[in-house]
Amino acid sequence: MKLWEGRFTQPSAKSADDFNQSLSFDYKLYWHDILASIAHVKMLGETQIIPKEDADKISDTLVNMLADIEKGNLEIDGAEDIHTFVEDELTKRIGAVGKKLHTARSRNDQVATDMRLYTKDSIVNVCGHLKTLVETLLDIANNNVQFIMPGYTHMRRAQPISVAQYFNAYSEMFLRDIERFTDCYKRTDVMPLGSCALAGTDLPIDRRMTASLLSFSEISQNSLDAVSDRDFVAEYLFCCSTMMAHLSRFCEDLILYSSDEFGFIEIADEYSTGSSIMPQKKNPDIPELIRGKTGRVYGYLMGMLTTIKGLPLTYNKDLQEDKEALFNAEETVLGCLSIFNELLQHISLDTRKMRTAAASGFSTATDVADYLVQKGMPFRDAHAVTASIVRHCIDNNKTLDKLDLFVYQSFSSLFEEDILTRVRANKSVEARKVIGGSARSAVRENIRSITKRLNRMFKD
Numbered sequence: 001m002k003l004w005e006g007r008f009t010q011p012s013a014k015s016a017d018d019f020n021q022s023l024s025f026d027y028k029l030y031w032h033d034i035l036a037s038i039a040h041v042k043m044l045g046e047t048q049i050i051p052k053e054d055a056d057k058i059s060d061t062l063v064n065m066l067a068d069i070e071k072g073n074l075e076i077d078g079a080e081d082i083h084t085f086v087e088d089e090l091t092k093r094i095g096a097v098g099k100k101l102h103t104a105r106s107r108n109d110q111v112a113t114d115m116r117l118y119t120k121d122s123i124v125n126v127c128g129h130l131k132t133l134v135e136t137l138l139d140i141a142n143n144n145v146q147f148i149m150p151g152y153t154h155m156r157r158a159q160p161i162s163v164a165q166y167f168n169a170y171s172e173m174f175l176r177d178i179e180r181f182t183d184c185y186k187r188t189d190v191m192p193l194g195s196c197a198l199a200g201t202d203l204p205i206d207r208r209m210t211a212s213l214l215s216f217s218e219i220s221q222n223s224l225d226a227v228s229d230r231d232f233v234a235e236y237l238f239c240c241s242t243m244m245a246h247l248s249r250f251c252e253d254l255i256l257y258s259s260d261e262f263g264f265i266e267i268a269d270e271y272s273t274g275s276s277i278m279p280q281k282k283n284p285d286i287p288e289l290i291r292g293k294t295g296r297v298y299g300y301l302m303g304m305l306t307t308i309k310g311l312p313l314t315y316n317k318d319l320q321e322d323k324e325a326l327f328n329a330e331e332t333v334l335g336c337l338s339i340f341n342e343l344l345q346h347i348s349l350d351t352r353k354m355r356t357a358a359a360s361g362f363s364t365a366t367d368v369a370d371y372l373v374q375k376g377m378p379f380r381d382a383h384a385v386t387a388s389i390v391r392h393c394i395d396n397n398k399t400l401d402k403l404d405l406f407v408y409q410s411f412s413s414l415f416e417e418d419i420l421t422r423v424r425a426n427k428s429v430e431a432r433k434v435i436g437g438s439a440r441s442a443v444r445e446n447i448r449s450i451t452k453r454l455n456r457m458f459k460d
């Protein structure tokens with residue numbers, strides 16, 4: 001049955017019903033919809049807007065319906081949307097009493113409430129996945145504090161860095177993602193129920209009671225805004241998009257670093273694919289797919305922002321479009337996070353290749369300049385002197401650590417014996433003891449700090 005058909009003289013066309021319906025995707029809200037209805041009807045009973053025994057009967061039946069859905073004994077089908085389905089089923093089970101559930105409520109505030117409840121749970125779920133991922137990264141970092149690799153800018157070897165520092169960099173990004181989702185949670189944690197269709201109700205409802213039954217921290221303060229606000233969905237999608245950007249960058253690194261050209265990382269066979277024509281190929285399909293799926297998550301965000309932008313106050317059916325964006329983004333994000341975490345647990349690092357690459361390509365030239373600065377030379381002059389030394393090496397097919405001391409001294413009398421060890425990649429990494437730098441002590445401190453912040457984020 002349609003909740004609104006009384007006003008019409010003709011039944012709606014089947015094609016129109018098919019186009020209007022949202023049950024094919026909003027069935028996902030059944031849990032939250034029924035919970036919100038239970039809270040609502042309890043409040044209606046407590047405030048004596050409906051008789052207490054009617055409220056109890058409705059609430060008990062809703063609990064049974066939820067159990068039946070969970071057990072697979074009640075199929076969600078045959079209605080315009082999940083709200084209609086639940087009400088239909090309720091009245092099927094207990095007759096006219098069931099019709100009292102929708103007192104002092106509209107589907108407009110109901111759907112906004114369901115969506116907020118769903119989004120809150122989804123945020124907790126995504127953050128749990130992110131926590132697992134950071135823990136995996138911390139494991140890798142802890143096992144690789146002593147190893148070095150090349151650090152890149154412009155995709156050219158720049159300076160040697162610590163392998164652990166590299167993995168910590170992604171932990172930092174994912175920590176920010178958790179923070180962003182947590183912040184989004186605060187704005188999602190506001191209950192719109194009681195706003196009704198758009199203007200509130202003249203019935204003496206107790207919104208605070210419903211909010212506390214549903215564990216909402218706050219209640220909305222303007223009914224017009226409350227039924228039409230989907231900022232929290234857009235914000236959730238932005239959090240997903242930023243997180244996917246980080247995941248995608250990581251995937252790009254893995255794809256490059258696992259190539260024959262780099263050979264730093266090996267992705268386990270179980271998480272790789274082959275080619276149907278080239279027998280030698282081992283392809284990084286999983287990181288490529290994650291990189292690819294980032295596009296669609298951005299798409300859901302763009303779609304949602306565009307849906308919102310031209311809407312007059314208050315509720316408009318356009319808002320039904322929020323669901324597929326949210327559900328699809330959530331599914332994509334959770335899928336990517338869990339497979340990526342597994343893949344990461346199965347990578348192996350060729351630390352010898354990393355070390356060799358870190359030492360080549362004049363990657364310690366900055367150390368030469370810093371050496372001169374420590375001896376009192378202004379940095380710009382030190383930069384110029386070092387550039388001449390690098391030029392000399394290129395012309396004479398030499399490396400910085402294979403250059404004789406007298407050659408260094410021909411460029412500046414400030415050079416002494418210790419320059420020859422200072423230009424070794426290991427020394428270069430160790431010398432950067434600054435907070436956030438690549439020295440072992442700094443990297444260990446970074447690991448401690450990441451662990452501390454992660455624990456703090458999940459302390460309650």
Ligand code: ARG
Nearest residue numbers: 022081107108111315319320
């Ligand atoms: N399926 C609808 C949605 O998702 C529920 C709200 C319908 N409200 C209405 N006034 N037609 O937005």
